[in-house]
Amino acid sequence: MSASVRVALIGAAGRMGQAIARAAETEATVEIGAKLDLGDAVDGPISGCDVVIDFSHADAAPEICRACVAAHKPLVIGTTGHSAEQTKAIQKAAQTVPVILAANFSVGVNTLFWLTRRTAELLGDGFDIEILETHHRLKKDAPSGTAKRLAAVAAEARRLSLEKDLVHGRAGQVGERPAQQIGMHAIRAGDVVGDHTVIFASPGERLELTHKASSRETFAVGALRAARWIVGKPAALYNMEDVLGLSGQAR
Numbered sequence: 001m002s003a004s005v006r007v008a009l010i011g012a013a014g015r016m017g018q019a020i021a022r023a024a025e026t027e028a029t030v031e032i033g034a035k036l037d038l039g040d041a042v043d044g045p046i047s048g049c050d051v052v053i054d055f056s057h058a059d060a061a062p063e064i065c066r067a068c069v070a071a072h073k074p075l076v077i078g079t080t081g082h083s084a085e086q087t088k089a090i091q092k093a094a095q096t097v098p099v100i101l102a103a104n105f106s107v108g109v110n111t112l113f114w115l116t117r118r119t120a121e122l123l124g125d126g127f128d129i130e131i132l133e134t135h136h137r138l139k140k141d142a143p144s145g146t147a148k149r150l151a152a153v154a155a156e157a158r159r160l161s162l163e164k165d166l167v168h169g170r171a172g173q174v175g176e177r178p179a180q181q182i183g184m185h186a187i188r189a190g191d192v193v194g195d196h197t198v199i200f201a202s203p204g205e206r207l208e209l210t211h212k213a214s215s216r217e218t219f220a221v222g223a224l225r226a227a228r229w230i231v232g233k234p235a236a237l238y239n240m241e242d243v244l245g246l247s248g249q250a251r
């Protein structure tokens with residue numbers, strides 16, 4: 001059996017950090033070598049690990065990327081809500097070390113990405129696309145990274161522009177819905193782990209694709225799977241569809 005992969009876990013005190021540490025206890029092929037959170041120095045602890053997993057806050061991205069590049073460590077990023085500048089820092093790091101940036105590590109949601117792409121292609125311009133996401137009241141960013149990715153997948157399939165054709169919620173005299181539009185709606189309520197629905201609707205029928213996460217364990221197990229996968233890969237920016245082998249089939 002191969003030696004276990006040592007993980008430096010950033011955001012270890014958070015909900016996802018704790019879920020990943022719990023999941024690692026039951027996985028023979030990974031171990032948590034360092035637990036880091038807000039205020040901890042990154043360079044020393046990551047030098048003794050094989051891979052870094054980040055589930056912290058978007059603001060941490062530039063420093064984590066710098067440290068991973070300096071130490072030549074692969075990086076798995078589950079954190080969402082990055083600004084354009086923070087995303088650029090991640091893309092730059094991926095030129096030197098392998099990086100996985102995934103808004104969602106569950107197998108089900110990555111299948112939903114695939115289904116959304118295929119459904120948008122099959123149904124075509126006659127169907128309106130609306131995306132709904134629901135998360136717990138403590139979530140800091142909106143809409144969710146998963147909902148943004150669903151919008152990106154649908155926009156690409158329908159040749160729409162995220163800048164021009166994506167609307168967030170509606171209020172007031174918004175007029176009739178243009179066909180060339182994707183609607184996005186973020187609900188915050190209670191302790192919902194994460195629900196995502198993509199609605200495809202035409203005048204005569206409606207198709208809805210829904211995924212509901214009932215436990216953070218699914219994200220944690222997926223993040224550990226991604227961490228094992230990325231060790232030894234060439235420098236590039238990957239996503240969870242690459243890890244699951246869905247990328248080639250997705251188009």
Ligand code: NAD
Nearest residue numbers: 011013014015016037038056057060078079080103104105
């Ligand atoms: P949380 O608020 O419970 O935990 C975040 C942790 O990060 C906290 O302990 C906080 O102290 C720490 N932190 C904040 N800034 C930091 C910094 N600069 N350096 C180091 N640590 C820092 O949040 P959560 O629910 O665990 O979610 C964390 C992130 O993961 C969010 O962006 C969330 O959207 C994302 N998330 C992704 C997935 C996925 O599958 N990709 C799933 C769930 C959540």
